[in-house]
Amino acid sequence: MTDRIPVRRALLSVSDKTGIVEFARFLAGQGAEILSTGGTAAAIRAAGIPVKDVSAHTGFPEILEGRVKTLVPQVHGGILGRRDAADHLAQMDEHGIAPIDLVAVNLYPFEATVAKGAPFEDCIENIDIGGPAMIRSAAKNHAHVVVLTDAAQLDEVRAELEVGGTSAALRRRLAAAAYARTAAYDAAISQWFSLQLGEEFPQRLACAGVLRQTLRYGENPHQRAAFYLDGSGRPGIATARQVQGKELSFNNLNDTDAAFECVAEFERPAVVIVKHANPCGVAEGATLSEAWDAALRCDPVSAFGGIIAVNRRLDAAAAEKMASLFTEVVIAPEADDAAIAAFARKKNLRLLLTGGLPDPAAPGTVFRSVSGGFLAQSRDSGRIAADALKVVTKRAPTEAEMRDLLFAFRVCKHVKSNAIIYAKDGATVGIGAGQMSRVDSSRIAAWKSGEAAKAAGLDTPLAQGSVVASDAFFPFADGLQAAAAAGATAVIQPGGSMRDNEVIAAADEAGLAMVFTGMRHFRH
Known part of the structure; x- marks a missing residue:
């Protein structure tokens, strides 16, 4: 040449x-x-x-x-x-x-x-x-x-x-x-x-990305990694401006995306705390400060070194509280000058401002690599309204239980399967994620509820008087019975098991209200 x-x-x-x-x-x-x-x-x-x-x-x-x-x-x-x-x-x-x-x-x-x-x-x-x-x-x-x-x-x-x-x-x-x-x-x-042409999955699928940054390493130091933009403009880590902090890692980006997509599900002021791509605390409140207190109470141990996402302009009151905990990343649509100043004292904390929230209902395609190819599927934009629920027990949920059931099921979409969520008053009070057995997820969530209560100086587990959400049906009554034993009063689940009648009977026996969604939220 x-x-x-x-x-x-x-x-x-x-x-x-x-x-x-x-x-x-x-x-x-x-x-x-x-x-x-x-x-x-x-x-x-x-x-x-x-x-x-x-x-x-x-x-x-x-x-x-x-x-x-x-x-x-x-x-x-x-x-x-x-x-x-x-x-x-x-x-x-x-x-x-x-x-x-x-x-x-x-x-x-x-x-x-x-x-x-x-x-x-x-x-x-x-x-x-x-x-x-x-x-x-x-x-x-x-x-x-x-x-x-x-x-x-x-x-x-x-x-x-x-x-x-x-x-x-x-x-x-x-x-x-x-x-x-x-x-x-x-x-x-x-x-x-x-x-x-209305072809969601054409015969030949062409995808392209623009390099945003080369990362220090991937999930582990021996893996190489990079961050690409797909050009969709979906608000989130792709549109974020980093105000301060160290360079973002592969795991930071993955966890932050999970947190921000979850917090966008809620209309009221909300806070999501994520650790290892799973929410460990989610709450709504009258203010971000109130939502932060409730989200942190769910699992203060796991929240240490986690990712925080909010769905409102971040104010000083909430920022001051968040800055008191060791945190890797905080992501928000916007932030007040006083909130930015509160984080400035934590020079290693990454603060990301995205300019907007992703639309949970927007269509889109997500990909996952497999040997020799990749899987493509539409984004899980499913959302259940109260009038779409089917009451299957003798007792129907109260108005307060119904609000918490819908809240918990929205959280379920963002927790790795098998997912069990206990919620009360618009906040998670116990989360069981990623277990091979649904009953194990129920027990872990209940145990975490008890540990969180001890950390808060309470005599009874946070799950007492809560509702419980399951991302897929209970294959046996044991998972539901574990939820009842933890103090849950109402259940939301997709239904569709061969043993639905046994599970419904167990709910009636325990005095639980239960609704079926007809929609599941597996997240593998």
Whole structure:
């Protein structure tokens, strides 16, 4: 591969014109001929920089409302021709094709057009054809041509041209970036088309991501990791501004996402505390400060070193309380200056402000890798309302029990299966997560309720007089009996077991009210 290639002729055609006029002025100063099209040519010409329209260079006018302007041999031959192949050079000379040494193209803003909800025809017109073709041509012939697809690359290319020309290493790296860009562009078009056709799972699924940051390591120090953005704009860790604190780790990001998605489920001021991707305390309150007290009371031991998420602008009163506990991350939509100042004393604590909350009901697709492929499924956006519940016991829940049952079932969605949630007065009072047996989850949640009561100086377990939620049906009566023994008075569960009648009979015998949702929330 030839090294240090100067630029004698450059083709500039960009939608994002950031820095392009200054770059064109630099190229002209280096003696390069500049070819351009449309708005890019107009901007360069307005700056007093010599520029030649592509149509003048090719002798072929722009036609079909600009759909065809660079898809001609004089452009692609000039980009693809090998400078080290005599037959290529002879053919280029025979057909009057001048070599093009630099191609700077960023594409029609298709993704932005879709994101703003433009009509179908507008989206179609923003599918770039000539741009990707030029990018791919230049990237293929990177031995002789340098290709730029992002304004952030201009300075690096300029620095190399100032010392004699672009290096082979840079051209190869920019070629790889170019193919990644066109692949992501095609993936966005493919996904949009599938949506228009109502194909949730098309025959070929194309996905793309943009690197946000390389992480220090993955779940463990011997694993490598990185954080990519999918371009959806869903509020959360992808949109967050880090106000302070150390660099976020893989586990920080994973846990923080779990906490923020959970807290978004609630309309009233709410706090979620997460440890190892499982909530260890969730509560609503009249204020964030009140919700924090109730969430922390559920499991103050596990909360140490955890992740805190809130669904409101973070105020000083709540922040002062949170700052008194060792915490890895706090994530909120916004925060008052006084709240930010309260955390500033904890220099290692990461404070993230997202600018908004994710919509729990919004559609979306989630992925999980498996050997040789990946699984795709729609996001669990299911939510049960009171009028959709089926009372299956002799006693119906009271109004207060019903509120807590709905609260607990929302929490269930965010706890690893098998999940058992005890809740009282809009707060979790015992959580059992990730056990192989549902009865074990019931017992663990009850035990944690007792430990939390001891920590609070209370004589009776927090679960006394609570309600209990199960993410899936009770396969046997023993899980429900364990809940009754812990002091629960009402139960919410999906139902659907072959032994539902036995479980209902056990609930009646214990005087429990029980409702079926008909919907489960497995989270593996």
